[in-house]
Amino acid sequence: MNRREFISTSFISLTTMESLKDLRSFGEALPSAETMPMLFVGHGSPMNAVEENEFSAGWRKVGKELPTPQAILCISAHWETRGTYVTAMEKPKTIYDFYGFPPEMYNLKYPAPGNLALAQETTTLVKKAKVQLDSEWGLDHGSWSVLRRMYPDANIPALQLSIDHFKSPEWHYQLAQELAALRKKGVLILGSGNMVHNLRMVNWENPHEPYDWAQEANAKFKELIAGGNHRPLIEYSTLGKAAMLSVPTPEHYLPMLYILGLKGEREAIQFFNDKAVMGSVSMTSFRVG
Helix, strand or coil, X not given: CXXXXXXXXXXXXXXXXXXXXXXXXXXXXXXCCCCCCEEEXXXXXXXXXXXXXXXXXXXXXXXXXXXXXXXXXXEECCCEECCEEEECCCCCCECCCCXXXXXXXXXXXXXXXXXXXXXXXXXXXXXXCCEEEECCCCECHHHHHHHHHHCCCCCCCEEEECEECCCCHHHHHHHHHCCHHHHCCCEEEEEEECCCECHHHCCCCCCCCCCHHHHHHHHHHHHHHHCCCHHHXXXXXXXXXXXXXXXXXXXXXXXHHHHHHHCCCCCCEEEECCCEECCCEECCEEEEC
């Protein structure tokens, strides 16, 4: 889909705004908890939502291993905006932001509830940007295709935070740090994208063999992540040709920076689903904490 089609300028209705004034903040509504782990997930094809494969199995496994979240805040590659928004509706719709897939894909639903109090709390936590409440978006496939495997009962409130297309990687990394308090309230923060994602160079003839440059970049990214060396990852354009081929546009890479921006110095990293597909897409994912 053309990026411009994702640009949303919707505002929450005045009626809903009035109702939000009566809500306690999410932080007041929940008791303090241990710091919730986080995930960066390589989501790949929407077909992973229905196919039984190693990636869907990996998502299912990590969903069982994590503490049960009070809510989930997703940063998906597929919601780019001018400005920063958070979904604020009681029943987020399932968005089919893809084309040319089997008809049954468009009948899938992921009816997780929203959480207006968490949306409002997010707007107050973030100081780096004016986070606005959005009543139009919902859950795109970067979120629901993964959550459908992790939490198939769709009984955990799920929100999305948009990616401001016009801001730098450094800006997004810093904004992420302002969300840290949510982890103490049982919120699972999930970044969904792909650290290597170049659809223009997909290898249809040999889909199981990654390009050398994709392997090189993926290995370098993992080395830097494991070593806690985030500066080169923020400035990925300085990492050479392999990195630039792997990140021709930043939208699938930026969700990873949100998770790294929130990582504590001593928190452990665990990689999973560490494999490239179609030559130029890495499914490599990791858990923090």
